[in-house]
Amino acid sequence: MKRILPCFRLFAVVGIMAIGTLSAQHNPLKQGDWARVAWVSDGVYALKGSDLTSLGLGPGPWPTAQLGVYHNPTGLLPERNNAVRPNGLKSLPIRVDDGGDGQFGPTDVLYFYGQSPHVWNFNSTIGRYEHVQHIYSDTAFAFVTTTQGGARMGTATAVSGAVDRERSRTVAVAFHEREQRNLVGSGRQWFGELFDYSLVHPVALDLPPFDAQSNLQFQVRAAVRTTQFGPRFVFQTNGQELASAQANPISAVTGADVAAGISLGGTHQPGVAGVPSFTVALDRAGVSGAVAHLDWVRAEADVPLVQYQKPVWVRSSADSGKVVRYSVEQAAAGAVVWEVGHRGGRYVERPFVRVGSVLQFVIREDSARTHVVFSPNQAQVPVLRGRVENQNIRAFRGVDYLVVTHPNFRESADRLAAFHTEHSRYRTAVVEVQELYNEFSSGAQDLVAIRDFIKHLRDSSATLEDRPKYVVLFGDASYDYKNRVSSKQNFVPIYQSPASFSLYSSYCLDDFIGYLDANEGANFTSQTLDVGIGRLPVTTKAEAEAQVDKIVGYATDTTAYGPWRKRLLFVADDADASWESTFSAAQEVLANRVEADLPFFTINKIYTDAFLQQSSSGSQSYPAAREQLLRAFEQGNLVTSYLGHGGEVGWCSENLLQLGDVKAFKNGHKLPLVVTITCEFSRLDDPLRTSAGEVLLLNPNGGAIALLSTTRVVGAFEGAVMNDSIFSELFKREDNRYRTLGQIVRGAKNGVKSGDKMRFTLLGDPGLRLNVPRYGAVWDSVNGEALAAGVAPSDTLKALSDVEATGYVVGDLGQYLPNYSGVAYVELLDKKVQRSTLVNDDQGVAVPFLLQENAVYRGRVRVENGRFKIKFKVPLDIALNVGPGKLTAYVFNDTSDGIGSRTDVRIGGLRANAPVDNTGPTVSAYLNDTLFQNGGYTGTDPVGLARLYDPSGINAVGNGIGHDVLGALDGAWNEAVVLNGSYESDLDRFDRGTVRLPFFDLPEGPHTFSVRAWDAYNNPAVGSVDFVVVRGQLLQLDQLFLYPNPLASGPLTVAFSHNQDGQPLEVGASLHASDGRVLRTYDWVGTPSGNRTELLDWDLNADPGGPLVPGWYWVRLRVKNTQTGQRDVVGERLVLISN
Secondary structure (H helix, E strand, O other): OOOOOOOOOOOOOEOOEEEOOOOOOOOHHHOOOEEEEEEOOOEEEEEEHHHHHHOOOOOOOEEHHHOEEEEOOOOOOOOOOOOOOOOOOEEEOEEEEOOOOOEEOOOOEEEEEEOOOOEEEEEOOOOEEEEEOOOOOOOEEEEEEOOOOEEEOEEOOOOOOOOOEEEOEEEEEEEEOOOOEOOOOOOOOOEOOEEOOOOEEEEOOOOOOEOOOOOEEEEEEEEEEOOOOOOEEEEEEOOEEEEEEEOOOOOOOOOOOOOEEEEEEEEEOOOOOEOOOEEEEEEOOOOOOOEEEEEEEEEEEEEEOEOOOOOEEEEEOOOOOOEEEEEEEOOOOOOEEEEEEEOOOEEEEOOOEEEOOEEEEEEEOOOOEEEEEEOHHHOEOOEEEEEEOOOOHHHOOOOOEEEEEOHHHHHHHHHHHHHHHHHOOOOEEEEEHHHHHHHHOOOOOOHHHHHHHHHHHHHOOOOHHHOOOEEEEEOOOOOOOOOOOOOOOOOOOOEEOOOOOOOOOOOEEOHHHHOOOOOOOOOHHHOOOOOEEEEEOOOOHHHHHHHHHHHHHHHHOHHHOOHHHHEEEEEEOOOOOHHHHHHHHHHHHHHHHHHHHOOOOEEEEEEHHHOOOEEEOOEEEOHHHHHHHHHHHHHOOOEEEEEOOEEOOEEOOOOOEEHHHHHHOOOOOOOOEEEEEOOOOOOOOOOOOOOHHHHHHHOOOOOOOEEEEEOOOOOHHHHHHHHHHHHHHHOOEEOOEEOEHHHHHHHHHHOOOOHHHHHEEEEOOOOOEOOOOOEEEEEEEEOOEEOEOOEOOOOEEEEOOEEEEEEEEEOOOOOEOOOOOEEEEEEEEOOOEEEEOOOOOOOOOOOEEEEOOOEEEEEEEEEEOOEEEEEEEOOOOOOOOOEEEEEEEEEEOOOOEEEEEEEEEEEEEEOOOOOOOOOOOEEEEEEOEOOOOOOEEEOOOOEEEEEEEOOOOEOOOOOOOOOOOEEEEOOOHHHOEEOHHHOEEOEOOOOEEEEEEEOOOOOOEEEEEEEEEEEOOOOEEEEEEEEEEOOOOOOOEEEEEEEOOOEOOOOEEEEEEEOOOOOOEEEEEEEEOOOOOEEEEEEEEEOOOOOEEEEEEEOHHHOOOOOOOOEEEEEEEEEEEOOOOOEEEEEEEEEEOOO
């Protein structure tokens, strides 16, 4: 190699000379050696041979003809599907100085032009340059190859004809934005300088020096928080006001918006030479609580063309067709001219002449063009990111089930895909996000790249069957794409709304990547999902492994077969306002519709307002409803639906379900699909907190298999409409199979046009099917009377009468399965009873509803040759009025299960001359299992267990006053738990069975568990067992309570729940800004009484630090047990909406 100076030699080439260029459909990364480089700003970049070695491309030298740089200089990809976009990586023209020997060695240099991810586009309509900020990435990337070749920088043909105009000026552009804070932790708008303690901030605009003729055009965007008219936002230079705008006040009552956007702009001609300085300011105009946040400042100036010892950009915006000669003063020795922005990224070297220190070149102004004048020694070195492995995801075809994963979770994603390949017979593919970015967005993070790949899969499908059906996003998301906040959880990005001032109007949306039609990509309320999308919001490899374990276990664990698969649970909040009676009313309508359409399901209802409310120290609770809900989760059900108020840490203001409950669930593979119509329960994109919905899914020991849940605030009416749409899709069948979760959510969302559908998401695997029993069970006789479909039996099942009923198992098409063997779980429910909500808070109206939960019989029998038979005695405590009961059978074996029911079995009356029985049942009580010894030790969460026996059977109906099966702790029969619903007869025995009562967080020390039971003749008996609870656990903080939250005015009440009753504690409370700065502190020392401690009423604005800026904050408690030295930390978000 010959050593030459780093300058350019002109080649006799016209236009662009491409060496080894690839077609638009070709993916260059599929073969050869590649590495990646990065940069952040527009400019010319240089790579030496030694840099290529550092990138991992070998020691060199390399044939010069095989060098190439590939990139797409388009900035942010367009969100509309029909907008023009690059189709694959393009070869970026480069200039190579190799000494002329055709070999590229360590000291040889190649040059290319790199465009920032934030781009300037000329708007010919308004005659100005517009700046497009890349919301996903501040870094641009290119791919360098030493084997595949690429385009070379050609030389433009000299412009012919006489020069029409002389120009020695250009348009300089500058943009100022500091993305430091997101006002509500939602949306894509980020703001910089805060105008509160300091009301004036300088703005650094990188503009070249002005002369007396220079003219400035500017535009400013900010957000202002004021509840009164008067405050102005001002743009000024050297103390001179250039423009201002008055802020619109926001409502201090609703608190919906934390600020209002404000824009101002104008022109300015300083009239003097030099570099002007600019400031922005907030004029409060006497409104002391007004605050502002600067969004950005855009400037465009007419300046003299001078190189100033650095590259200078020459922008021509005229479209006159005239021949124009540009003259650049103080051009550096060795300077050259590149055209870098003509008609979609043409790169050519422009001929020029020098007249002393003036460099001149000629162009024809037929469109907006950009040139850069620079010398080689002004070229920058890009960041060397390292080698890139070959990839070719564009070649994928016929993918049913796509997993888009962060590389941290690749192993788990592969395991999930392999499971579905074998179990679900899907054609699967796993793609890492960076692979998508490499081929579709030139290596930079861009959510549109994920959507474009999925659209590419669909558009390249040979048949409809080959189109993608399911997309799993494997990794958590964040509203912070660029990892500006402390917790970095942006593994797989999610769409963020442009609206960013309110939790009511903003939203995040995974559905964006599933809108694939040509005219889609905006106005999502009217668009239709083309694929089923679900997210697994994992943040660690352990969570990823646990999620796959849950999915595989749910789909394949035959030991988890059980009657929980036939139970549906409907939960409603109480009425704290008159309109909120609709929570219970809407759930009742929905539950009744489901039962009418699908009578084989058992419908359970927990309408909070139907339970007695308890009040203490300014708060209300429903302990009985809460306990029933927790037991329902532990026992398992197929679907749980909740309608009512809630938030990121639980359901309803009475803490019906709390974050600590969700973490503690241990229901194994008895996992429900949880449908929540509440606010923010599954706000998955908050990097500072894991929502209760996410915890419910991520709990490795139980929780939920999936959630159709809310990520933002939703309206009650719109939420109820969405709930109705979900249940309309939930149990549809296709090809004799129940739908997948992806089909359910896709159908539900496509059936709704409300904007609130964008605030619902599927957390879970969209390719998974609900564990609805596959087969059927048919009852064919009761007491010897043959049963026919649609014809009610003539016999009436009377109290103390003996009953015998038979049935059989049928397959998918209703055919009898004579080879089926297994177990049938049988339940006969007494007639429906009318109940009503209690209007605990004197708000709204009483809502009537129907319950059918009193079990006449509940037991298990064998299934042999596809048939089963039950025998039992009807307890005395049935309701004696005659009416229809419900006889259900759930059958299962090691490979399958089935379900069926009759809702026309008549129950009522009393058998005449029934045999006499005066002896009560045998009751034997234990803890956890029947091996437990009286007086033994247990942990804080034991399960009470009792074995019951009586020749006439056990009365678990629940109709008779005082005749319930009850479980009591420490003799507190007035607080006993009704165990009728947990009683289960032994296999093929109606006379003996078991009840269970889970306990939670029992205090240390001795206790007694007692069970009272009645036989069919209402003879009672009691059994008890003594036990000792040994806690032996670390200090644990359950939840931090902040109220009111959002806080409009007045003091903030701070309280926390814990397991340190009677323990000496030191508590440090701190208030943090969204960027982590500590703003307030408070210390407390004491010994709490009980498991909830109220620390203080904190007047945040009375603190010496001055009033706080509206926005969101973080309250953190650090708690230490001074006796044991144990420590724990808990935190909670606070939204301040007014000072």
